[in-house]
Amino acid sequence: MVVSLALGNSSLYSGCKISEVAGRLNLETPVAEAINIVGRNIADIVAGTPAGDRVEVELTGPMAVWAYLVVFHAVVHAFTSVWYNDGRNRVLISRHG
Numbered sequence: 001m002v003v004s005l006a007l008g009n010s011s012l013y014s015g016c017k018i019s020e021v022a023g024r025l026n027l028e029t030p031v032a033e034a035i036n037i038v039g040r041n042i043a044d045i046v047a048g049t050p051a052g053d054r055v056e057v058e059l060t061g062p063m064a065v066w067a068y069l070v071v072f073h074a075v076v077h078a079f080t081s082v083w084y085n086d087g088r089n090r091v092l093i094s095r096h097g
Contacts, residue, residue, distance in 0.1 A: 001049060003042070005068060006061030012041050012071075018074070035070055042074040049078075058083040058090070 003009070007018050007025035015037045017028040027034060046054075057079040059071060068084075072093070075081055082094040 001053065001056065001079075002058045002060060003045070003071060004061035005063035006065065007073060009061065011045060012038060014041055020030060021096055031066060033065075035066060038067055039070050039074065042071050046078045054079045056081045056083060058085050059093075060085040060087070 004088070007027060012035075015029075016034050019026050019028050029037065034070065042096070057075045059075075059082065060070060072082065074095060076094050077096075080095060080097045081092060084093050085092045
């Protein structure tokens with residue numbers, strides 16, 4: 001499973017206000033509020049993923065560190081392996097089970 005943390009991921013940022021300026025997406029929801037929204041959304045995404053499909057998850061896409069921390073917290077114990085991909089390198093972040 002691949003989870004893009006880019007602002008274009010409407011499932012992850014559902015409920016957040018996002019605007020486009022000069023072709024670039026910007027999060028307008030205050031971070032303190034967005035953290036809770038993204039946390040609920042990733043929890044729903046994980047819950048909707050069948051247990052048999054929770055082997056590997058790859059986190060990718062440009063976004064602030066806080067979003068990666070929120071998503072990592074939600075996926076680290078739900079998936080056997082958590083990977084990070086910056087578009088150049090794929091790095092194993094966590095493996096257990």
